[in-house]
Amino acid sequence: MDAQLLTVLQLTAWSSILGKILDWLCAFLPGFDNDEMYPLHAFDDTRENRKMLSWTLRFDSVLDADQLHLSLVKLIDRPGWRKMGGRLTKNKGTKLEIQVPETFTYDRPAVRYSNEEFDLDMEEEPRVWKLPKSDSTGRPSMHEGPPAFRYLTKRPDMPTKFADYVDKDEPMMSMHVASFNDGTLVTIAWPAVLTDMMGMHGFIQAWCEVLGDREDNVPEMMGAHKDPMRSLGRLKLREKYVFSGAHLQGLQLLQSMYYSLMDKWTHGEMESKTLCLPASSMAKLKREAGISSSSEKALISEGDILAAWLARQACSILPISSDRPVTVSIPFEARSKLPMIFPQASKTEQESWGEMCRPNPVYLGNATFMAHLHIPGSALLSAPIGEVAYATRAAILRQTTESQIKAASREIRHRQEEVSGPLRMMKLPLKYTTPDSMMVTVSNWSKMNVFDTFDFSPAVINKSLGVATRSMTSLKAGKPTYNHMDVLRPSMGDRNKFHISGKDHHGNTWITGRMAAAGWEALQEELAWL
Numbered sequence: 039m040d041a042q043l044l045t046v047l048q049l050t051a052w053s054s055i056l057g058k059i060l061d062w063l064c065a066f067l068p069g070f071d072n073d074e075m076y077p078l079h080a081f082d083d084t085r086e087n088r089k090m091l092s093w094t095l096r097f098d099s100v101l102d103a104d105q106l107h108l109s110l111v112k113l114i115d116r117p118g119w120r121k122m123g124g125r126l127t128k129n130k131g132t133k134l135e136i137q138v139p140e141t142f143t144y145d146r147p148a149v150r151y152s153n154e155e156f157d158l159d160m161e162e163e164p165r166v167w168k169l170p171k172s173d174s175t176g177r178p179s180m181h182e183g184p185p186a187f188r189y190l191t192k193r194p195d196m197p198t199k200f201a202d203y204v205d206k207d208e209p210m211m212s213m214h215v216a217s218f219n220d221g222t223l224v225t226i227a228w229p230a231v232l233t234d235m236m237g238m239h240g241f242i243q244a245w246c247e248v249l250g251d252r253e254d255n256v257p258e259m260m261g262a263h264k265d266p267m268r269s270l271g272r273l274k275l276r277e278k279y280v281f282s283g284a285h286l287q288g289l290q291l292l293q294s295m296y297y298s299l300m301d302k303w304t305h306g307e308m309e310s311k312t313l314c315l316p317a318s319s320m321a322k323l324k325r326e327a328g329i330s331s332s333s334e335k336a337l338i339s340e341g342d343i344l345a346a347w348l349a350r351q352a353c354s355i356l357p358i359s360s361d362r363p364v365t366v367s368i369p370f371e372a373r374s375k376l377p378m379i380f381p382q383a384s385k386t387e388q389e390s391w392g393e394m395c396r397p398n399p400v401y402l403g404n405a406t407f408m409a410h411l412h413i414p415g416s417a418l419l420s421a422p423i424g425e426v427a428y429a430t431r432a433a434i435l436r437q438t439t440e441s442q443i444k445a446a447s448r449e450i451r452h453r454q455e456e457v458s459g460p461l462r463m464m465k466l467p468l469k470y471t472t473p474d475s476m477m478v479t480v481s482n483w484s485k486m487n488v489f490d491t492f493d494f495s496p497a498v499i500n501k502s503l504g505v506a507t508r509s510m511t512s513l514k515a516g517k518p519t520y521n522h523m524d525v526l527r528p529s530m531g532d533r534n535k536f537h538i539s540g541k542d543h544h545g546n547t548w549i550t551g552r553m554a555a556a557g558w559e560a561l562q563e564e565l566a567w568l
Contacts, residue, residue, distance in 0.1 A: 120148075
């Protein structure tokens with residue numbers, strides 16, 4: 039096994055070196071002289087962000103695809119927003135930049151648009167009826183994950199590798215619409231260096247404003263040229279990062295890779311699934327965690343309970359007495375935690391100011407950090423779920439303060455400065471764990487409230503009239519009834535990862551995840567109890 043590991047490491051190193059040489063040569067290819075150049079900021083251009091993301095929204099309404107496309111282009115072509123219509127390129131120093139055409143044209147569009155039309159209802163198309171939907175009996179259910187539906191959510195020739203977007207004059211953003219007689223699938227895809235999920239959420243909200251002819255409500259875009267987080271982690275700090283110096287280094291990184299390979303060999307490839315938990319199932323989990331329905335304000339949230347529960351399912355492949363450590367990582371967005379950098383008027387302030395209040399600015403970039411919980415496998419598997427949820431909440435509260443975010447930023451900047459130039463992308467991201475830890479990541483997007491905040495109703499088509507019109511027959515017309523995020527080319531390290539999408543209009547909680555088949559089998563048994 040050691041010889042195999044050495045061979046893998048050697049091949050990886052040579053592949054990376056050859057890629058850097060090709061990148062260096064591509065930097066000297068001719069470009070477009072009148073294009074505008076935008077920077078990628080320090081927290082954008084990182085190794086972990088060099089992946090392709092896609093976000094699919096299902097609408098049980100027929101939407102005018104061309105109207106969606108035109109309004110999206112109109113938003114991108116607004117002053118301050120044109121960065122979103124750019125292409126990835128490398129300057130003479132091989133640093134990534136965003137190159138935006140002086141004028142968007144058919145040959146050089148703001149967004150790569152495609153529309154596939156089906157003269158069928160969604161339930162009549164064999165590939166579509168398998169899309170996740172809530173169980174009519176009100177029971178929790180498990181479905182195929184996002185990769186099973188890529189043939190519906192992306193055009194056949196869509197690039198899926200990050201390298202396919204660099205120096206190819208390919209728009210970073212693409213929109214694919216699958217149109218049916220009774221519904222629509224809308225998918226937006228982009229490289230993660232452009233923005234994180236919270237940034238894309240703000241972008242789609244602004245798109246909805248343009249779609250509804252409410253352009254005065256479109257907020258300003260922060261960070262197009264100037265990095266609002268440029269000083270984060272550079273100034274003198276009052277406290278150290280809670281895990282300062284505890285990241286994997288040197289031989290520990292090789293040991294960590296060895297354990298990842300052993301997990302893959304022992305437990306197999308990751309499988310992607312989608313879960314639908316009705317309100318009754320969440321109520322049972324809350325009762326198990328010690329939260330009564332009459333509690334005015336619980337100390338732990340549903341997100342904490344789900345993080346503990348999902349981590350336990352992922353680690354169910356371990357013996358219950360296992361002494362193997364587990365690291366549960368919780369991504370969080372820092373915009374709401376850094377008011378001095380990202381000023382946000384509260385809802386109360388917005389209401390009191392009325393028409394004089396401008397929408398809060400949107401930062402389209404990466405401002406996502408991680409909180410970590412370290413826990414023995416035996417404790418995770420045997421302790422009451424409420425105790426694990428409380429430990430998760432304590433870790434989040436401790437690590438998401440403004441001072442801790444600044445301290446974590448300093449650690450990241452030091453890591454970036456250790457190696458500069460073309461070799462910088464070979465540097466692995468910081469991992470605050472132990473070499474033998476089992477890694478679990480749980481992202482919670484519930485606060486985005488996607489099912490209510492995304493309003494595409496101005497593009498709803500009245501099929502009998504053949505025109506786009508707001509439907510008054512349903513409260514959810516033009517609003518998504520399901521959504522999922524997909525990483526188009528997951529890496530070997532994308533193991534035991536879960537995304538909580540939030541609650542739909544019927545109170546169902548939606549979750550997508552990647553873990554070993556044995557973990558899903560254990561979770562299926564758990565659903566019988568829920």
